[in-house]
Structure formats: C-alpha cells, structure tokens
Amino acid sequence: MEMLPTGLVVGKFWPLHKGHQLLLETAAAQVAELVVLVYASPDSPTMPAAVRAGWIKELYRGDELSAGICIGSTRLRVFALTAEADGVPPDAAPDEVHREFVHRWLASQGIVVDVVFSSEGYGPGFAQHLGVAHVAVDNARQQVPVSGTQLRADAAGLAQYLHPLVAAHLGAVPPAQVPRVVFLGAESSGKSTLCEALSKACNTVWVPEYGRTLHEQKSGNLDYEDLLYIARRHAELEDAAAAEANQVLFCDTNAATTALYSYYYFHRCDPILQAMAAVCGQRYAHTFVCAPTVPFEQDGWRGPEALRSFQHGMILMQLDFYGIPYTLVEGTVAQRVEQVKNHLTINS
Structure with missing residues (x-):
C-alpha cells in the first residue's frame, strides 16, 4: 500500500x-x-x-x-x-x-x-x-x-x-480478565522476588515494575512527564499479561506508588496519574505490602537504606487514605509465598 x-x-x-x-x-x-x-x-x-x-x-x-x-x-x-x-x-x-x-x-x-x-x-x-x-x-x-x-x-x-x-x-475501571493481586513495598523489600516466586508456585505470570525498567533505560534521569507514562505503560503491560495469566495475575507495584514517587521527586503529580492512583482499590482484587525486613540490596539504582522505613510508612498511609485494605507479608521468601497462597485460598 x-x-x-x-x-x-x-x-x-x-x-x-x-x-x-x-x-x-x-x-x-x-x-x-x-x-x-x-x-x-x-x-x-x-x-x-x-x-x-x-x-x-x-x-x-x-x-x-x-x-x-x-x-x-x-x-x-x-x-x-x-x-x-x-x-x-x-x-x-x-x-x-x-x-x-x-x-x-x-x-x-x-x-x-x-x-x-x-x-x-x-x-x-x-x-x-x-x-x-x-x-x-x-x-x-x-x-x-x-x-x-x-x-x-x-x-x-x-x-x-x-x-x-x-x-x-472518569472514575471507572475496565473489568479484569483475571483477578489482579498487587504487591507494594519500599525499595528492596522483596516485591519482585516474591512476585516471581509466586508466579512459579501458581503456574501463572507476573508483571514487573515498569518504573524500574524506564529508570534504568534513562540512567536514572526521569522527567516529570515520565511518571504518568510509567503508570500508563504498567497498566498496558498488566492488560497484556492478563491474557496469559492462569487464574490470577501478580503485579509488582501500582499507579498509587508511582504517584508517591511523582511527589517525592517533583513535588507534584499529574491529575490523570492522581486519578489512576485513586482507582487502585477497584483495579486489584487484593493488595499485599512487603515488610522492609529482608536484607537491603543496593543495586546502584536505589536510594539509601535509611529511606526504606519512611517509604514503607508512606505506602501504608496512602492505602489508609484511599481506604484500600491490605495484608502485610513478612519472613523469608518461602514464608511470604505461603502467606499469600493461604490468604488467597481463604478468600477464593
């Protein structure tokens, strides 16, 4: 043509x-x-x-x-x-x-x-x-x-x-093909490790944190406009992964955390990103928060370890603000996998 x-x-x-x-x-x-x-x-x-x-x-x-x-x-x-x-x-x-x-x-x-x-x-x-x-x-x-x-x-x-x-x-949420379970937590709190372990244990797929991907691609030099883009791309990647998921989709991070980082880095947040954060309680079937008790790993992209406690508290405050119920997971990776599996089984 x-x-x-x-x-x-x-x-x-x-x-x-x-x-x-x-x-x-x-x-x-x-x-x-x-x-x-x-x-x-x-x-x-x-x-x-x-x-x-x-x-x-x-x-x-x-x-x-x-x-x-x-x-x-x-x-x-x-x-x-x-x-x-x-x-x-x-x-x-x-x-x-x-x-x-x-x-x-x-x-x-x-x-x-x-x-x-x-x-x-x-x-x-x-x-x-x-x-x-x-x-x-x-x-x-x-x-x-x-x-x-x-x-x-x-x-x-x-x-x-x-x-x-x-x-x-518009204050709406597209219907999910499969239940989505999201994992939040401070830097180096084990979200990615837990999502990967759960995907193997449950024979399904998981969605890595897109913000981390873009952060590395841009050598840490994110612009203000990138935060809304991160939330948009992460949502699209979730939708694509849902077509391959088996009964449940595990997601590392959500738009609400991206909004937090927008305020943290730039002291402001796009209204559309705010809206995406506000509907997270409807978008995910359950929210788990990873306790920042695993050993801190500085991979060159993270902030100092001292920030973990503050980040953890901000995430909990935001969940309470939006009225989103959550479950705290602690212990080793194996223990956390069992905690999540037991909770999801109880609520199935």
Whole structure:
C-alpha cells in the first residue's frame, strides 16, 4: 500500500475510547503524518478539548519524549481547538459550516492534507469539501461497538471500551480478565522476588515494575512527564499479561506508588496519574505490602537504606487514605509465598 503524506481525523473524542484508537491506528498505518483536531462546542467543563487531546498525546508517546507523539513511524500532530481561540462553530451548526471551518483553519495553519479518515456518515462529504480522498473505518461499529454518547451516559458500565488511563480519569475501571493481586513495598523489600516466586508456585505470570525498567533505560534521569507514562505503560503491560495469566495475575507495584514517587521527586503529580492512583482499590482484587525486613540490596539504582522505613510508612498511609485494605507479608521468601497462597485460598 502506498503511504500518503498527510491524513486528517476530526472528532470530539469525548471521551477517547477504543473505537477512536482503532480509527487513529488504522489511519496512521496509511499516512506518514496524521493531523488530529479535537473540539466540541459547547465543550465539556470537566474534560475540555485540551484534556482530551492530552489523552491522545499520552497514549501515543514513547519512552523518549524527544521522539514526539507517534503511532509506529507515523507522526501525530494533535490540536485542541476552542470556540474562544479558534472560532469553533456550535455542534448543532450545519455540516457545511463545520466543513468550511476546518478548511479555513487548516489553511490558516499552512497544513495540507491528502486524505480524511472517519467513522461517521459525514466523512465522504467532508472529504469532498476539502478536495481529498476519504477512508471509512468501522462505520458500523462492528469492531468496537460503542460511541462517545453511550460512554458519557455510562462510563462505568462500558469501561471495557476505555483505556485504563481514560477510564481512571472518569472514575471507572475496565473489568479484569483475571483477578489482579498487587504487591507494594519500599525499595528492596522483596516485591519482585516474591512476585516471581509466586508466579512459579501458581503456574501463572507476573508483571514487573515498569518504573524500574524506564529508570534504568534513562540512567536514572526521569522527567516529570515520565511518571504518568510509567503508570500508563504498567497498566498496558498488566492488560497484556492478563491474557496469559492462569487464574490470577501478580503485579509488582501500582499507579498509587508511582504517584508517591511523582511527589517525592517533583513535588507534584499529574491529575490523570492522581486519578489512576485513586482507582487502585477497584483495579486489584487484593493488595499485599512487603515488610522492609529482608536484607537491603543496593543495586546502584536505589536510594539509601535509611529511606526504606519512611517509604514503607508512606505506602501504608496512602492505602489508609484511599481506604484500600491490605495484608502485610513478612519472613523469608518461602514464608511470604505461603502467606499469600493461604490468604488467597481463604478468600477464593
């Protein structure tokens, strides 16, 4: 298939859902650059266009911020438009008004597009007005049977059609394929060792702490924006691992701990990361906390041992703040494995 230079997608993305992701990813596979316009009028007071555009940018950024926002090798240029700054017409305005608005806005920005991608009936006429080709993507909603209107009415009931990052921002949690059990704890408290041992003992899989992976990749030089990215990627890795899990999925760390580190390193936390932390009590079937009583191992990436007690206390405080029940595990690795297995058996 010959790649066209520039594609265009226009939508409310209110909220961004997996149907939108299908549209964007299908479009990106056919163009070298994809322009995405996000707008509505009247706009949402709680998740305005800038927030919705931010979801797209966050979902399609990679490990290195310098690489930009991409789907594969296709560059995404995402714009949030408003009535005040850009003259966005009302949603109820005739199609001709919206078509001409986009036409003039693109011209004002010096952007030339070659093809329009859409999942709506307006697509062909819109593309014709711009004088470009049109590609329809799942207009019948067969691949992703949901709409923004449905999700605005019942985000919690339809959360399976939302990325975990977006779902959390709406206070919802996508249903889990298998129960997820999360392990929290200070640095060098045995979380990874315990998860690996449990995965072998229970013949299942586990999800390592993605924050540690990125921390090492960047030689410890994390940026503020990396913390939300860590939480997003960790959630995606959990979802991928759930498809391979046998009855239970063990997870090393969660978004709540990532939020703690955001405050620790940068003294602030992205609102979406805060939202992901707030739904951890719903996302995981049970939370275990590893007591910091195993010998401390300084691997070159951890803080000083003296911080372990403080970190442990902060984790417990956060769990109490969110009202998340937890079980403390202590002793050797073998003893901790038995404690977890016995507890999960009792609650099965």
